[in-house]
Amino acid sequence: MRAAWAAPLLLLSACSRAPAPDQAPPALPAAATEVVAAPDAQAEGISPELKAKLKKPVAEIAVGGCREQCRAATQAFANFLDAIPADPRGGGIIPFLDTSELTVDGEAPGAGWVEQWKAHQRRERKESIMSWAGAWLEWFRALPDPNAFDAEKPTSVRVIRDESEEAVFAWRHPHLAGDVTAAEWIFVLRPRGLEWLVVSIDSKTGEAPVRR
Numbered sequence: 001m002r003a004a005w006a007a008p009l010l011l012l013s014a015c016s017r018a019p020a021p022d023q024a025p026p027a028l029p030a031a032a033t034e035v036v037a038a039p040d041a042q043a044e045g046i047s048p049e050l051k052a053k054l055k056k057p058v059a060e061i062a063v064g065g066c067r068e069q070c071r072a073a074t075q076a077f078a079n080f081l082d083a084i085p086a087d088p089r090g091g092g093i094i095p096f097l098d099t100s101e102l103t104v105d106g107e108a109p110g111a112g113w114v115e116q117w118k119a120h121q122r123r124e125r126k127e128s129i130m131s132w133a134g135a136w137l138e139w140f141r142a143l144p145d146p147n148a149f150d151a152e153k154p155t156s157v158r159v160i161r162d163e164s165e166e167a168v169f170a171w172r173h174p175h176l177a178g179d180v181t182a183a184e185w186i187f188v189l190r191p192r193g194l195e196w197l198v199v200s201i202d203s204k205t206g207e208a209p210v211r212r
Helices: 006-016 048-055 073-086 109-118 122-136 147-155
Strands: 033-037 057-061 157-162 167-172 184-192 195-202
Touching: 073 147, 073 157, 073 167, 073 184, 073 195, 109 122
Parallel strands: none
Antiparallel strands: 033 057, 157 167, 167 184, 184 195
């Protein structure tokens, strides 16, 4: 369900959107999913056929996973913001991140997660992503007035660019104690398969990146 505050954002987006190319979005690369075994069926009374189905490998999403919540850039960013108070520990925002390309304030945690994937360090990679998300949301957990986050959302987002291959949003965050960041944080989203994911967060400069 789209957040109510996103409606004016969608109208702003329509004014700045460039025509989309007449082609399907790129397919997810093979490394975007991880195959893991389903739990073994040990309960009494389960048929051999059902046991066989339960033992079949299932695909676990390794990058993204927001699915219907991020089919468009404005929708994705709205739901990304909604996921922050829904899970202040960080797990809620992870499906909205492109963890293979993510850069944050000039650093590139995504590059490290790619190397962990290549090294088959699946568990370590998941733990690192969860640890990063939890640490990044320290600002939210420290808000003097947590209610201000939801109260200010309807007027806190500004669409800088919303095109077929990249969208850029400025978000004016609530008051933070001892804040030394920019008044507006800049978020860049790009499509990966059918999902629009956050690829860049800049909380320092407050300046939109140059168009690719």
